[in-house]
Amino acid sequence: MSKLCWTCLSRLFLKYYDYIFPEYDDLYCKYCFVYGQDWAPTAGLEEGISQITSKSQDARRALVWNFPIDVTFKSTNPYGWPQIVLSVYGPDVFGNDVVRGYGAVHVPLSPGRHKKTIPMFVPESTSKLQKFTSWFMGRRPEYTDPKVVAQGEGREVTRVRSQGFVTLLFNVVTKDMRKLGYDTGPPDTQGVSGPSPPQGLPR
């Protein structure tokens, strides 16, 4: 086995999800990471599920998860940079859990704090009738594997509809990137002091 000679430690904190769906409530979110063959997680859970959140009572009617995720990866190759794949679920009118959106985004390359807003989408039914029955039966079309949203292959056969956005807040720390010839932004500072203290809702 080849020796791992550098580590890209990306430590990201999903500070909150700000999931603005017009009529949905009580949503929860699954996440997983998709990464290339040269990547390996060294710490943290690369797959997980959040708590259920309800709409805020203020005017924004936002759904806030404030769900932290802490993952560290190492790699020998920037190819296959990790992506986080989110899939949001929630009950429909009849109380069935249905998928409310899929989305994916690359973990930011440069260290620091990043805020990403991911547009979410769901696959569409192939016909009007199926749309009705899927609505009626509470079995909406879903991806066989949510990871497909992180890749392009095979997506041409699907039709999707967009709904809502999820906001993620990343705190990324990298290590030894510059040493190995990858300049991803501001210089790697020694002893980056973890993620900044939790913040309230964004303005």
Added chain:
Amino acid sequence: MKSKEEKVKIISEEFIDDGEDAEEERQKKPLKIPRQKRKKQLPTASREEMVLENSPVDDQQEPVQKGPDTRLLGMTSRRGPRSLPPIPSASRTGFAEFSMRERMREKLQAARSKAESALLQEIPTPRPRRLRSPTEKESETEFGTELDREVQRTQQDHDSQGHSRVKFHDSVRKIKSKPPVPPGFPSAEEAYNFFTFNFDPEPEESEEKPKAKNRHGANREEKEGEEEEPPVQEGDEEEWLDGKDVEDLLLGLDHTAEDFVAVRPADYQSVHVRLQKEKELLFVPSRRTVPTYKKLPENVQPRYLEDEGLYIGARPEVPRTNQNIMENRLLTQEPGRRWFGDDGRILALPNPIKPVPSRPPMLTQEQDIKAELETLYKKAVKYIHRSQHLIGSGDAPGNFQLDIDISGLIFTHHPCFSREHVLAAKLAQLYDQYLARRQRNKAKFLTDKLHALRSAVQMGLNPAKTPKTLETTPKTINEYKSEIRQTRKLRDAEQEKDRTLLKTIIKVWKEMKSLREFQRFTNTPLKLVLRKEKVDQKADEEAYEAEIQAEINELLEEHTEEYEQRMEVYRVTLQQWKAWKKAQRAKKKKKKQEAEEHPADEEREEPGPGEEPEKPAPPEPVDRAVIEQQVRERAAQSRRRPGEPTLVPELSLAGSVTPNDQCPRVEVMRREDIKRRSLFLKVTFNNKEVSRTESRPLGADFRVHFGQIFNLQIFNWPESLTLQVYETVGHSGTTLLAEVFLPIPETTVVSGRAPIEEVEFSSNQHVTLDHEGVGSGVPFSFEADGGNQLILMTSGKVSNSVAWAIGENGIPLIPPLSQQNIGFRSALKRADAISSIGTSGLTDMKKLAKWAAESKLDPNDPSNGPLMQLISVATSGESYIPDFFRLEQLQQEFNFVSDEELNRSKRFRLLLLRSQEVPEFRHYKQIPLYDREIMEKVFQDYEKRLRDRNVIETKDHIDTHRATVAKYLQQVRESVINRFLIAKHHFLLSDLVVEEEVPNISILGLSLFKLAEQKRPLRPRRKGRKKVTAQNLSDGDIKLLVNIIRAYDIPVRKPTASKFHQTSRSSRTFTEKHAASPTTHSPAHSADYPLGQVLVRPFVEVSFQRTICHTTTAEGPNPSWNEELELPFRAPNGDYSTGSLQSVKDDVFINIFDEVLYDVLEDDRERGSGIHTRIERHWLGCVKIPFSTIYFQARFDSQEDEKLLQATEKFRAECALKFPNRQCLTTVVDVSGKTVFVTRYLKPLNPPQELLDAYPNNPQATAELVARYVSLIPFLPDTVSFAGVCDLWSTSDQFLDLLAGDEEEHAVLLCNYFLSMGKKAWLVTGNAIPEGPTAYVLTREQSHYLIWNPCSGHFYGQFDTFCPLKSVSCLIGPDNIWFNIQQYDSPLRINFDVTKPKLWKSFFSRSLPYPGLSSVQPEELIYQRTDKVAAAELQDRIEKILKEKIMDWRPRHLTRWNRYCTSMLRHFLPLLERNQEDVEDDHRAELLKQLGDYRFSGFPLHMPYSEVKPLIEAVYSTGVHNIDAPNVEFALAVYVHPYPRNVLSVWIYVASLIRNR
């Protein structure tokens, strides 16, 4: 009312300001700033103040008395705050203007007050109160005030703004009470009036606020705005004047702007000034024509290239004015004259638009269009896949191709032509000629040339104009002149030709018309229309006259020249004559009289030195009148008369042909005759017929359309290429009409570039017809009296093109030039490049260039364009034109390192190979970051594989044939895998999205039914396990569960007669055990043995991936364990994806052993205190289950006939709906990866004759032998060889070639053999115990059915409980598929009668009849005898290898071989092969006899031979070598029995012997 005064004070101050200069302005500033502040306090103004203010309003309401007063005040005040009195002379606006405004304002004021009063009068109640004098205001009651306020509210409609302003002023007033009130100011009333009326000046000041509040007074405001404009301007100007102190101005600007500046009028400049300015800035080019001298360099005459005879081309049309504008602009902008040509015009390319569209002509007839659009059916050619790997066949050399495209045939004469047709053909021909001539328009060209030459001559004669060409003038002029002469002659000839042609056309048309009239019907749709183009009579006449004059002049000149020449000659001869005469006279003075007469005769003749010199006569002087006469005559003859309209004939097919019923009988007969005729062409190549066209009927228009292309595959250089035209009349024979010789195309003519050419032909046949047709070769006449006879021969044109084909790689398929007979070439000609330098010269650029230079090609003529370009490119030498073009020309820029460097880098190579999904690297993880960290050995396997791809390794295989097969299998596997790797990247929606299917009635019904279902049924059914997605698995997560339930019929140890010790033996493996018919098993339970005696203590050991688990030891021949064994599973490389799981080659071995306890205690004394036993285990049998069976997933590709595929889909869907667990097999994938309908595999095929001959009288034995033969072909599961891809079916010949295949191939072969042996046989698909989904063979004997296991060769009766086939889903025959729709699928419980549609659903039925699918199997199988010597050799080698292996496996012990036993076994093995089961007892007895004092434990292993490794594995798994008794001896014998086609049956007898004490 101090504030009032204060306001007035401000006004006065501002008045002063106006008068003063900017210095005062500065003083003003501090004043304004506080005021600004004060304004802000406006909202705080108290209610009280408002009340106070309200009372004085009364005064204002009496316009009659106070009117003028207030007006005056208002006027001043209005101007006041603006502080801009008009008096200062600095103001630009004149006094008059001001007074105008003043008057305007007054008028407005008056109007306003009038309106107000009118309004007030309408309100009766408030008036009395208001009429009270202002003095009463102190005593005013609360009530009154209120009223007043009411009034004011009503007033607000008009005056709300004013109201607010009033408030404002009050506040101002209040605060600004500090300054002392100067004496002599207006009274309070006046002041009040002033303020109440003082809304006008301030709208801008507080504009924002009131506007926001109220917009009621908009009307008034507008008026006010108008009024106020002038003062603003004044203020503006005032400030403008203050330019000296800019800083001050800027500082105070904010306030000033608020206070003074409000609205500014638009700046105005007088038109003249503006025009003046515009003139400076703008440039308007003139439209007038630019004189030529301006456009040319000085002292240069314009040169007209066209006149010099050079080709210029037509310029694109641009309106004259536009041209002039452009020229003017260019002249002014760029003084250089590079935009202008020598002729003083703007440079322009010739008009690129072609006058004729280049679209290919569409044929007018409908059927022709259809023929063009017709799709051609081309039969598919099956691609022979195997040859790709086994035989590499290149293209045979000398394979050339000539494409002959025969598009059609047109007759210019045919015996069936009617008279009208003859004329029509003539007319058409003439018209074509006319069109061609018109296209060339030679006359026009020559005329132009003539003009050019003439003007050139004129220029040449006028040396002042062209000083440059002075030297060459006389010579060139002479040249020009001679050319003029020639050109004129040519021109005249051309014109005359044109004219005659036109005349002929008209004449023929007239003839045709008269003919049509005469015969009273029309045969041809031809119609000629003469279009007259009017010409300008006058201009035409002038041109005509000028032309004649020019000609006359020239002729005159010519004649004069001639005359002069003659005169010269005349003079010379005259002198000679005179000299001669003198001499003569001196000689013969007498003959003087005589001599004088002669010259008179001579005068008419040309003067020349005669033999007998005679007196030359002076040439006649040129007579202009005569010449003119001649010229005019000629012109009248050949040219269009002036003013005569130009005639343009137009030939169309617009006419209508008279229908048959209106024609006379003879004509109808003619038409009928045409219909009977058809034509075809034969293509002969080197006088051999190679192909012929289809026979096509002759059309009424005597055209035949073929539209066929013949691809001639030739080997030799074509000597001749001929088309033979054949005509068929009715049903009688064909006649050869004519032969058309086609030219052999040049080597440069290749397919796609060859133009369609028309080749004429004619025939000399004589045909006389008895109808209207004129016949051929016989005289006929148009005239009634038969005069003026014509004889026409059958003739026509074939339009065709011949070209060399282009091969697949783009190389033309042309034989090398050496094959050509280079024919003679015509002599050098100047006109034609090809004839002058030969075709090969075309490739020799220098020759071509030379020729071009010699022949004085016009380089500007577009028809010579490509040639000139070619020459210029070729001769310049410098310019390099690559003979290739580059794809992805930008690629180079993106190459960050060179390819070599990239290849050298191990890391990049690794990344590249991984991304290409090369199997070795597909799942390579964490490629190291640096090259130095990558071990070289990473690539070793891969490189070795690449190297070995074409090397056949015989080491591992011993047998060369099998080595080849293995290699081939590997290659097929690779290609199939590649194919599927590509297919894997094509996704269907169902691969990506999980979607509920549209519910249909049955599903809905089912779901409804489910509601009523019991929640916990008494007999629960097994529910399928939920599939686990392989997302997050790691080693240890997956476990293999093996349930060992029970065993039947385990062989028992048979005690020897003499000895107490038992000898364990098993002549059959576990699976084989079931094979023999049940009857053979009965001895196992014979009652010979003492009851209660444990005969066997079996246990089961399961091994998978080097992990071994075993059950507890049970007792007896029918043990029941009921244990679950758990084995961990590790996926290769930790990759748990489907593809990788399917490629797991590990097998699950289930071995059954007999545990034997031996008492090792040798001393009987100790028996009481302890027991020492040695446990020995003896191998009884083995079941090998490939992992691929456990994990199986099939995926199919489709390529059969679409209809059939749809039917199969439907069939499958129907079957799956009813019985989802029964696999319905309809299509399978063949070796080349294509889907094939399964019945195509079944076809009677002959088994080896040798086997048939073995038991000639016993069909059952023959069948068994055949089954055995089939079972001896090694088994190789597809799922392993084509990892995770699909189940491939090879045909029986492929299978026998490969000598490897899985159950399906075995079953197919066996089924085919049975079919050829006349049995009723079907392929059975279903599930069997060790194999999983598999294929068996079912045969129907006289009364019962037999189920054959093709891999073992055993057969079972239908009701045999030991039959491994547990379920039956499909039966497949050679022509149909039957799906089991019975309730049960166990063979025990089903009926195999396929004729019952209730039990078996057939694929082909009445609704879908069997289409007669051709078989994919070969016609016949050919067997060759296997070499016995080679088999013996192989036998020895296997034995040697196995012995070595056993010794290797016992590294700590000595391995002794018992030679005696070995040789005995070796003799014994062939017997086993011959009659497999029966020899057992004899064999045992013999063994015991021979090996009297040995404890013998051994068993024969039998397997088909594929390679050595499985044999070793089999021996190893028996565990014989594990016996570590100190005095053990071994015996091993191998026997290889050869069957036809290299099928080998291998027997291995392994035994351990322990000498008894």
